[in-house]
Amino acid sequence: MTRKGLIHFRCRYCNRKLLGGWDQVGERRTCNCGERYRVPRYPGLAQRDRTLVDWCVEFVVYGFGGGLLSLFLAFLIVRFVPATVDTLAPRLLILGAIPLLGFLGGGLFGERGINWIGSVVRQIEE
Ligand SMILES: [Zn+2]
Known part of the structure; x- marks a missing residue:
């Protein structure tokens, strides 16, 4: 079963509100502030894409x-x-x-x- 709707979360670095779909969990993205993150599984803070x-x-x-x-x-x-x-x-x-x-x-x-x-x-x- 796939969950519908969007995950609301924030950038750990600049606190900007971000959105992601459930089918995009784990996807690597870059915030406008330059912080790299992954779309998290749960709402809250974005997972950092750790180097x-x-x-x-x-x-x-x-x-x-x-x-x-x-x-x-x-x-x-x-x-x-x-x-x-x-x-x-x-x-x-x-x-x-x-x-x-x-x-x-x-x-x-x-x-x-x-x-x-x-x-x-x-x-x-x-
Ligand atoms: Zn940011």
Whole structure:
């Protein structure tokens, strides 16, 4: 079943009102302001047509956020490991591996990934 009518949405950049048909969902267009977008599935804001550069920037930004949060998480976990010479290797592994995973998780899953790491930190803190 195809839906009739038009989707009303706005340009993320200049907030101009835009229209698209249901059969045009996903279509790449350029707004008058020069912002490239895709016709969204739902009314609201246009989906940005993300370039590889946008993707890389987001990966680094969210990855960095996830990495920092995970470093904090790693410090929380490491407190439970007795600080002796025998446990030096596992402690370093925790402090190295968890932030790295956090960086990848934040980068790949963006805000969702960071929220998830945040909820784990809160659980441990309590
Ligand atoms: Zn625009």
